[in-house]
Amino acid sequence: MREILQWTTLIVCAAATAARIPSALRGTNRSLFFIFLLATAAGVLSLDVFYLPIDRALGGINLASFLLRLIVFAAIYLVAYRVSRAFGARDAYALISGRIGLSVLGLFSAALVTLFLLMDFSASSAGLADTGGRSQRNAALLPYYWATARGYPTYISLALLPSLVRTLGSRLPALVRAGAGLMAAGAVATTAGFLLEFAAPAFALERLVVNNAAVLFFVSGLIMVWLARVRAKGTGGLGTSSTDR
Amino acid sequence: MPLPAKAFQRWLHGIAPDTSTADVCRLAGIKRTTLAQQLVRGKVAEATVVSISRAFNANPVSSLAYFETYRDLAGPQVPPTSHELVSQIATMDLLRAVIARSAPAAESGAESRGVAGVAGTPAPEHPAPGGQPALSPAPHATSVKNWVDAIDDGELRHRVSAATGIAPQNYSAQLTANRMAPEVAIATSRAAGVGLTGGLVATGLVTEAEAGWEPGARQAALDMLSDADLTVLAGDRLQSLGKTLRRQEQDHQQAEKIWENLG
Numbered sequence: 001m002r003e004i005l006q007w008t009t010l011i012v013c014a015a016a017t018a019a020r021i022p023s024a025l026r027g028t029n030r031s032l033f034f035i036f037l038l039a040t041a042a043g044v045l046s047l048d049v050f051y052l053p054i055d056r057a058l059g060g061i062n063l064a065s066f067l068l069r070l071i072v073f074a075a076i077y078l079v080a081y082r083v084s085r086a087f088g089a090r091d092a093y094a095l096i097s098g099r100i101g102l103s104v105l106g107l108f109s110a111a112l113v114t115l116f117l118l119m120d121f122s123a124s125s126a127g128l129a130d131t132g133g134r135s136q137r138n139a140a141l142l143p144y145y146w147a148t149a150r151g152y153p154t155y156i157s158l159a160l161l162p163s164l165v166r167t168l169g170s171r172l173p174a175l176v177r178a179g180a181g182l183m184a185a186g187a188v189a190t191t192a193g194f195l196l197e198f199a200a201p202a203f204a205l206e207r208l209v210v211n212n213a214a215v216l217f218f219v220s221g222l223i224m225v226w227l228a229r230v231r232a233k234g235t236g237g238l239g240t241s242s243t244d245r
Numbered sequence: 246m247p248l249p250a251k252a253f254q255r256w257l258h259g260i261a262p263d264t265s266t267a268d269v270c271r272l273a274g275i276k277r278t279t280l281a282q283q284l285v286r287g288k289v290a291e292a293t294v295v296s297i298s299r300a301f302n303a304n305p306v307s308s309l310a311y312f313e314t315y316r317d318l319a320g321p322q323v324p325p326t327s328h329e330l331v332s333q334i335a336t337m338d339l340l341r342a343v344i345a346r347s348a349p350a351a352e353s354g355a356e357s358r359g360v361a362g363v364a365g366t367p368a369p370e371h372p373a374p375g376g377q378p379a380l381s382p383a384p385h386a387t388s389v390k391n392w393v394d395a396i397d398d399g400e401l402r403h404r405v406s407a408a409t410g411i412a413p414q415n416y417s418a419q420l421t422a423n424r425m426a427p428e429v430a431i432a433t434s435r436a437a438g439v440g441l442t443g444g445l446v447a448t449g450l451v452t453e454a455e456a457g458w459e460p461g462a463r464q465a466a467l468d469m470l471s472d473a474d475l476t477v478l479a480g481d482r483l484q485s486l487g488k489t490l491r492r493q494e495q496d497h498q499q500a501e502k503i504w505e506n507l508g
Contacts, residue, residue: 029508032507082507085502086503086506088502170499171492171496172499176503179507222507225503226507226508228503229503229504229507229508232500
């Protein structure tokens with residue numbers, strides 16, 4: 001179950017990345033390609049099969065886990081940056097990439113680095129599953145590490161959610177609204193994942209489902225908006241043909 | 246509510262007894278799958294009856310009258326009011342009329358009159374000048390909304406809503422989209438106390454001629470408008486057209502911004 005979920009997420013992200021290669025080569029909206037690429041990288045690092053060898057190559061101190069967290073930060077930041085601009089959401093825009101937004105990103109990143117350095121990671125363990133038991137200090141610090149790791153995506157999701165919901169009820173093409181709806185679901189799932197982390201530490205599988213769903217929702221939402229553009233350009237633009245109405 | 250399939254079959258048998266369904270579709274220009282689907286669901290669209298009627302040289306309005314819902318369409322109809330007639334003239338035709346009326350004044354030069362008349366000069370009734378281009382046939386891009394506005398006494402929407410059970414905001418949305426179900430069009434006519442075919446023409450289900458409107462009736466109604474009435478009407482139409490265009494441009498800009506960032 002666990003493996004199937006993670007592989008599905010990885011395959012979807014990888015397929016999206018591959019599909020964006022032509023556009024990236026043409027130079028249209030490369031950031032979308034990078035978003036999918038980062039999501040793919042995150043998917044790779046979430047799987048034991050890849051995590052363990054990669055981490056061993058990096059010194060076997062769970063640096064890969066730290067790297068994964070930073071990749072997630074970068075991916076969610078890029079998504080939010082693009083989405084807030086696309087939907088003209090000034091409120092979200094300030095909270096994400098304005099002075100406040102960048103300060104928040106800086107704070108979370110600094111906290112993540114600090115917590116990582118304070119903990120003792122001397123054996124590779126995907127998802128830091130075994131780390132808590134290694135020492136009392138680790139056990140005490142680990143919840144803070146997760147709070148930080150999941151906190152930034154949650155912050156971004158909450159900042160983005162109002163503009164996504166607004167778009168859902170707008171007059172934009174149906175595919176765009178569907179995309180916004182999927183991303184809103186992704187934002188909700190991200191927040192739910194954060195809450196599950198603390199409210200129900202025992203539900204590891206549920207947490208995994210929710211977190212994978214969040215990634216899938218965001219990625220499919222972006223794909224949906226992209227399809228909307230393909231469709232709009234295919235039928236000769238939007239609304240320009242009916243000036244008489 | 247569209248027409249029941251059983252009644253439709255009976256009607257079709259009456260109008261085209263020896264024609265196969267395939268031929269009916271071919272002659273009427275309807276997709277066979279479309280008709281089959283409507284029959285399976287037991288609900289045949291009014292437009293289907295209209296298309297078939299035309300193919301078999303029957304009057305679509307009389308054909309609709311065969312069905313229970315549209316029984317009142319049988320027999321002679323109340324002719325459209327002049328407001329209804331004018332509402333079915335396209336905005337661009339109204340503007341053309343404005344220009345046509347002011348043109349003779351501009352030509353005479355010495356004295357500016359007509360639509361651009363100076364205050365104090367009585368606005369003369371201009372007959373339609375010869376060689377004026379014919380009005381484009383109804384319906385036009387905002388004909389449904391203009392028609393309802395033309396027959397609305399201020400309470401019409403409430404009465405239609407009460408009679409049909411359609412929420413006022415849904416009714417307004419239909420008007421904005423220039424759409425209205427034939428049944429609702431009839432209910433609207435009834436609630437306004439005007440002839441029953443007006444809405445069918447405004448929605449484009451039937452033509453003016455099929456509805457029994459006199460040829461040239463719209464032109465005559467237009468010619469009867471005073472310069473002031475015509476100008477105000479054209480101004481109102483232009484204003485709402487401007488609003489629609491503004492909204493479209495905003496939507497377009499918004500979409501462009503999305504493609505730019507996420508396309």
